Each structure stands twice: as C-alpha cells, then as structure tokens.
Amino acid sequence: LKLLHAVWWKPKMIEKKLREQGIHGYPYKVVYGNTREMTELAREKGSEPAEQPHDILPRINPLLHDLATTHKKSFVVWYGTTPRVTIMEPDLIKEILDNKSGDFPKPKTNSFTHLFVSGLASYNGDKWAKHRKIVNPAFHIDKLKHMMPAFVVCTDDMVSKWRKLVNFMGSSEVDMSVEFQNLTGDVISRAAFGNNFEEGRLISLLQKEQGRLFLQSQMNISFPLLSYLPTKVNKRMKHINREVGSLLTRIIKKREKFIRAGEHRDDLLGLLLKSNLNQVQESNNSEAGMSMQDVIEECKLFYFAGQETTANLLTWTMILLSMHPEWQERAREEVFRVFGNDHTPANYDDLNRLKIVNMILLEVLRLYPSTSLIRTTRKETKLGELCLPAGVQLSMPLHLVHRDKEQWGDDVMEFKPERFSDAMIKETKDKAAYYPFGWGPRVCVGQDFAMAESKLAMAKILHNFSFELSPNYTHAPFAAVTLQPRYGAPIVLHKLPGVTTTAAVS
Numbered sequence: 001l002k003l004l005h006a007v008w009w010k011p012k013m014i015e016k017k018l019r020e021q022g023i024h025g026y027p028y029k030v031v032y033g034n035t036r037e038m039t040e041l042a043r044e045k046g047s048e049p050a051e052q053p054h055d056i057l058p059r060i061n062p063l064l065h066d067l068a069t070t071h072k073k074s075f076v077v078w079y080g081t082t083p084r085v086t087i088m089e090p091d092l093i094k095e096i097l098d099n100k101s102g103d104f105p106k107p108k109t110n111s112f113t114h115l116f117v118s119g120l121a122s123y124n125g126d127k128w129a130k131h132r133k134i135v136n137p138a139f140h141i142d143k144l145k146h147m148m149p150a151f152v153v154c155t156d157d158m159v160s161k162w163r164k165l166v167n168f169m170g171s172s173e174v175d176m177s178v179e180f181q182n183l184t185g186d187v188i189s190r191a192a193f194g195n196n197f198e199e200g201r202l203i204s205l206l207q208k209e210q211g212r213l214f215l216q217s218q219m220n221i222s223f224p225l226l227s228y229l230p231t232k233v234n235k236r237m238k239h240i241n242r243e244v245g246s247l248l249t250r251i252i253k254k255r256e257k258f259i260r261a262g263e264h265r266d267d268l269l270g271l272l273l274k275s276n277l278n279q280v281q282e283s284n285n286s287e288a289g290m291s292m293q294d295v296i297e298e299c300k301l302f303y304f305a306g307q308e309t310t311a312n313l314l315t316w317t318m319i320l321l322s323m324h325p326e327w328q329e330r331a332r333e334e335v336f337r338v339f340g341n342d343h344t345p346a347n348y349d350d351l352n353r354l355k356i357v358n359m360i361l362l363e364v365l366r367l368y369p370s371t372s373l374i375r376t377t378r379k380e381t382k383l384g385e386l387c388l389p390a391g392v393q394l395s396m397p398l399h400l401v402h403r404d405k406e407q408w409g410d411d412v413m414e415f416k417p418e419r420f421s422d423a424m425i426k427e428t429k430d431k432a433a434y435y436p437f438g439w440g441p442r443v444c445v446g447q448d449f450a451m452a453e454s455k456l457a458m459a460k461i462l463h464n465f466s467f468e469l470s471p472n473y474t475h476a477p478f479a480a481v482t483l484q485p486r487y488g489a490p491i492v493l494h495k496l497p498g499v500t501t502t503a504a505v506s
C-alpha cells in the first residue's frame with residue numbers, strides 16, 4: 001500500500017492540485033514520470049540544427065522547450081515520482097530565492113551525490129547559516145586582492161604556453177574547454193592552498209575525474225538504482241572520495257599546526273580556518289565552528305563550484321568573441337587603450353577599468369549560464385497566487401528566463417553586450433530576470449572571484465592573440481549541470497603583430 005501511495009496516489013493528487021491552479025504539463029506516468037519522453041525527444045530533436053546559434057533550448061532540452069512554448073510561464077515535468085514546476089516570472093523567482101524563513105529549501109541530496117559534492121551549496125537551515133557565516137569572509141574583496149598574484153601566475157603560465165605554440169607554428173589550434181579547465185583548476189589550487197599547490201593540483205585532477213564519473217552515473221535516469229550497486233564506476237568514485245579526503249586532511253592538519261605556531265597564510269584555506277577559529281572564540285563554543293570533515297567538504301566544493309563554472313564562462317566567451325569578431329576587436333582595443341602596449345592588469349583595481357570586457361562576460365553569462373536553480377516545498381506553501389503542495393520541486397531555469405522575450409525584447413537571441421551598459425545594469429538590478437550567480441542570501445559566494453579570474457584571463461588573451469573558430473568546431477551546447485560545448489571548443493589562435501613576448505606576458 002505504501003508503494004502504491006508513493007508511485008501512484010501521491011503523484012496523481014499533486015498533479016490534480018497543480019492542474020486546478022493552471023499548472024499543466026505532460027501527464028504523470030507511474031514510476032518513470034516523463035523521463036522516457038525526455039530521452040525520446042532529446043534523441044529525435046537534439047541534433048536538429050538551430051535557426052539562430054544562440055537559440056539553444058530546442059536542442060538541449062526539447063521537452064522543456066515544448067512546454068515553455070505551449071504554457072509560457074509555469075508548467076510541470078515529472079522526474080520519476082517527483083514533480084518539478086518551472087517558474088519563469090521574475091517576481092516569483094525573487095520571492096523564492098529571497099525567502100529567508102526556509103520555506104523553499106534546496107532538495108535533499110542522496111548519499112551517492114555526497115561522494116561528489118556536499119558542503120555549503122547543499123545544506124539548509126542552521127547548518128547552512130553557520131557555514132555561510134564562516135565561508136563569507138574568505139571571499140571578501142579585500143581578501144581577493146591578496147589572491148591576485150595567484151591568478152596572475154596561473155594565467156601567465158597558460159598564455160606563455162600558447163605563445164610558444166603560436167611562435168613555433170604562426171598560429172595554433174587549441175581546445176579551449178580543456179585549457180580553461182586546467183587554468184581554473186590551477187587558480188583554485190593556488191588561491192586555496194598557496195604553498196600546497198601541487199597537492200591542490202592533484203585534488204583538482206581527482207575531482208575532475210569524479211565529476212565525469214558522477215555525470216556518467218546520472219545518465220542512467222531509467223535505472224536510478226544503479227547508483228547504489230558496486231559497479232566499477234561506483235567503486236572508483238568511492239576510492240577517489242577517500243583519496244581526496246586524505247590529501248585534504250594532510251594539508252589541513254599541516255596548516256592547523258602553522259596557525260597554532262602563530263603563522264598565518266592569506267589563501268582560501270588559511271582564511272577559512274582563521275574565520276572558523278574566530279567563530280569558535282567569539283561565541284566561546286566549539287560547536288560554532290566547523291569540523292575537519294566540514295572543512296574538507298567546503299574545500300571540495302570550491303573545486304566543484306568554481307572550476308567548471310568559470311572554465312565554461314571563459315570557453316563560451318572565446319567562442320562568442322570568435323563568432324562576433326567586432327566585439328573581439330572592441331574588447332582588444334579597450335585592453336590596449338587602458339593598459340598600453342607593455343602592460344596587462346596586475347591587480348584587482350585594474351580589472352574594474354575593463355568596462356567592455358565586463359559587459360561581454362555578463363552577456364555570455366546571459367546566453368550560456370548554468371542550467372537551473374532548484375528549490376523544493378516541504379509543506380503546503382504559498383507562492384504569489386499559487387498554493388503549492390508539499391514535495392514539489394521548483395525549477396528556475398536560467399537559460400529560459402535569460403531568453404524570455406517579455407523581459408529582454410525581440411532581439412533576445414542576439415549577442416548584444418551593450419545590454420549591460422552601466423545604465424541598463426542599474427535599471428534591471430532589482431529584477432530577477434537575470435541571475436547567473438543566483439539571488440538573495442544564497443547568491444554565489446565566489447562571484448567576485450570568478451569575475452576577477454575571467455577578466456584577467458580575457459585581458460591577457462586579448463593582449464596577446466587574435467582568435468577564430470576552427471573549421472572543426474560544431475556549435476552544439478549541451479546541458480550537464482552547466483552548459484558545455486558537446487564537441488569541445490577548438491579555436492585557432494594567431495599571434496598579434498607588433499607585441500613582444502616579454503611585454504605580452506608581463
């Protein structure tokens with residue numbers, strides 16, 4: 001009876017309540033929900049060429065596209081027995097993301113997901129509040145300023161390597177998605193672990209493999225129980241989890257020893273441990289701080305939350321600037337105008353002078369953001385005029401809302417960085433029609449970190465190279481937590497005339 005209730009009665013009741021409030025979708029099917037339709041539609045329409053390159057939804061999620069075209073604002077999709085209601089209206093999105101009383105928590109993650117990622121991003125309630133309070137100070141702008149040398153070293157390493165390739169061949173084809181995964185992994189390793197950079201790099205590689213295996217395991221949406229069986233993939237994931245755990249334990253213990261000896265380092269780990277210690281001392285309560293396991297989870301999260309997201313932002317920026325060479329030229333002209341022939345940005349304040357580069361990054365984040373923010377209802381909850389039953393997931397898909405004609409106008413599918421001029425940013429600031437870094441109390445803790453890293457990398461690349469899409473590039477974005485180019489991002493780099501090696505890399 002319990003099983004029947006869970007797989008038939010409960011979903012049917014929720015479906016009825018949603019339908020009564022005008023929330024429609026594909027009908028619920030026992031156990032599978034709409035996963036079969038999703039797979040079939042993806043197979044059927046997923047490879048159809050897009051009319052406009054940035055009109056990507058019909059390809060990446062044909063079911064969502066179909067429902068959004070028919071129902072416009074709110075509709076439901078069944079992931080197995082879980083209903084997921086899509087919310088498109090900025091006022092409602094703001095109500096959900098701004099909620100401070102815990103009415104819309106993040107969905108619970110299972111023990112298998114914890115192998116890959118846990119920490120701040122998946123907690124709710126008091127645990128989230130405690131961790132957020134401790135993690136926040138480590139990402140403060142004043143602290144970021146001290147991390148700039150780490151960003152500069154990693155970016156210079158990458159640019160020097162490219163210059164060698166280009167100098168040798170005249171021009172060179174590089175897969176940007178691979179290069180930027182390496183760059184952002186190195187930046188986090190250096191910014192987080194300073195002197196323990198090499199161990200950090202190993203963690204980065206292992207976490208990258210863990211991400212790939214996790215994604216592979218999630219592809220089995222038709223057989224979700226596979227996640228729990230001792231398959232080769234699952235065993236490897238458990239092994240990586242242990243390995244990363246012991247690497248991080250060693251680094252953290254070493255660092256705690258230094259702190260006890262009065263020696264402090266201003267990298268993310270040092271700042272996190274210091275903030276943790278302050279919290280315990282101020283409240284005179286050891287429970288107010290994080291445990292060793294908690295710190296390990298937060299460090300792992302830095303890789304998951306900060307590596308691929310930033311690598312994607314940079315990868316799509318290179319692709320879009322290759323598709324729109326007039327903007328590539330405008331951005332390069334700005335970099336040379338602001339810094340001259342012999343310099344590139346070297347500190348945090350320098351980066352604020354790059355207005356056009358900033359506009360470009362914001363427009364790339366509009367068109368190619370992470371996929372969706374998800375919250376849930378634990379009890380019957382009011383949202384605007386709606387009364388949502390318990391157990392409903394709420395999805396706020398960035399790639400859909402960022403492409404809503406009502407919010408952005410008829411040219412919504414066009415790449416137009418001028419949308420993000422200072423005046424326009426002010427006008428749309430309070431409207432949750434643009435939220436690439438989330439919104440409200442759970443807004444991305446690393447957004448200034450990511451923007452600084454991306455502006456620096458783009459400034460140095462523009463200062464050294466011109467670039468274009470390789471004939472081997474196929475525009476096929478696909479959604480796997482973040483939006484990625486399915487077949488990589490091969491781009492041809494050309495040496496800029498008249499730029500000397502030392503000046504270019506300095």
Ligand code: HEM
Nearest residue numbers: 120121305306309310313373436437438442444445446450
């Ligand atoms: C372009 C790069 C990035 C993008 C697009 C991005 C996007 C986001 C978004 C949309 C959220 C909110 C998720 C939600 O509300 O469900 C988020 C949260 C978060 N991000 Fe980022 N992020 C980026 C870079 C980073 C970096 C570099 C770090 C750290 C090194 C980071 C750490 C976090 C953490 C810890 C959270 C969880 C915050 C919380 O729940 O309180 N992110 N990010």
